[in-house]
Amino acid sequence: MRASRLLSLLLLLQTRGRMTAAEISQELEVSIRTVYRDVEALSSAGVPVYADRGPAGGYRLLDGYRTRLNGLSAEEASSLFLAGLPGPAAELGLADVAAAAELKLLAALPPEPRSHASRMRERFLLDVPGWYRDADDVPLLGLVADAVWEGREIRMLYRRWGPAEVTRQVRPYGLVLKGGSWYMIAAPQDAGPRTYRVSRIISAEALSARFTRPEGFDLAEFWQDYSEDFRERMYPYEATVRLAPGAEEMLRLTAGTRPVEAALATAGPPGEDGWRVLRLPIESVRHACWLLLRMGASLEVLGPPELRELMVSAIREMAALYAAGSPREPEPLDHGR
Structure with missing residues (x-):
């Protein structure tokens, strides 16, 4: 255990430079007294660890010292x-x-x-995009990545959802790859960070103006908060449904794992017939109708009334279509002759 901790201490000093005993203590989750003993042990073993005194002091390795020991299992x-x-x-x-x-x-x-x-x-191979979905076409990703790395502002023409195109000058803080799509986390002038899909950037140029990243900004933390908020906004409504026994996995594949798990977690016990009543998060009434029709007779919509009416209407139209008899012959294509 101590050998592993000493190696961690050595690699910390090698990668981060000067660190105080308190910082090392917090990082390694040991007492400051233990840090003192470990530093002394490293020094006794010939590792050139030096202590700088004063308010800005701390422990550091001799300039230029690098260990070839990687410690990887x-x-x-x-x-x-x-x-x-x-x-x-x-x-x-x-x-x-x-x-x-x-x-x-x-x-x-x-x-x-x-x-x-x-x-x-x-x-083992990691293939990021989902089935039947190619990764985004991102010809401007290199330009964006360079601007992120160099801390340069970007002026871009961006295609918002729908036909609208807007010009934005932003400070790019980072890039995130999610499900085969690249997202730029950037702050417009006089605004906080927002999320832009890189494939929707129509044109862009990196400006000479540089910016300073906000102190304390954490890309992973921002993305986690954004993802949670996005999921909440994605499912703002709720449907009450009856689910047949054994149809849980089919519903997961149809409506998504997260909303179904949330519904199952709050569901009561099955009835005498084995069916369960769930309160299922949905995006919208029309979207839910389109999804839940796939469940066939394994699911019944109880509410809201407008969703049940849409389901009934769609099922009647389908029944009328199939009750018409044998399938119609396809119309011959008109080649303009």
Whole structure:
């Protein structure tokens, strides 16, 4: 346990530079007294750890000191290769760099972790986009990524939902890849950060003006908050339905895992016939009708009344269509002759 902690301390100082005892204590979740003992142990082992005194002081390694000890277990090394996504790397213009880094990492690993990592790469593949859905076409992703990295403002022509096109000058804080789609987190002038889909950027130019990222802005935290808020806004309504026994998985595939799990979590016990009454989050009445028709006789809509009426109307139209007899012969195509 202590050897692992000493290695973590060494790598912390190597990657972050100067750190106070309090910062190390918080990072490693140990007492400050333990930090003092661990620093002394590293120094006794020949690691050049120095203490800078004063208010801005802390522990640091001798300038230029780097350890070749990576401390990666076989599982940790494998996880790095599993996390490598060649598609997104290529979209960012980093395909060659990522491939070179992978080769260097493999060469630096001891035999056992190297073998484990190679098997992981041969046996597992991450494919981000969903079925029947290609990744977004993002010709301007490289420009956006450079602006994010260099802290330059962007002026862009952006296509909003619908036919509207708007011009925006923004400060790009970061990029997020979600389900095969790239999103730019950026702040317009005199406004807080917002989310823009990169594939909807029609044209863009990086400006000479630079900006300073807001102190304390955390991209992962922002995206988590945005995702939760988006899910709440995505399902603002609710439908009451009766679900046949054993149809839960079919409903998950039809309406999505999250809303169905939320409905099942608050549902009461099944009735004597095995059917359960659920309060299912939905986007809109019309969208719910389109989705829930797929469930056939495995689900009955109880409310709201307008959704039940839409379901009844759609089912009657379908019944009339199929009651007409044999299918109609397709109309011959008119080739203009």
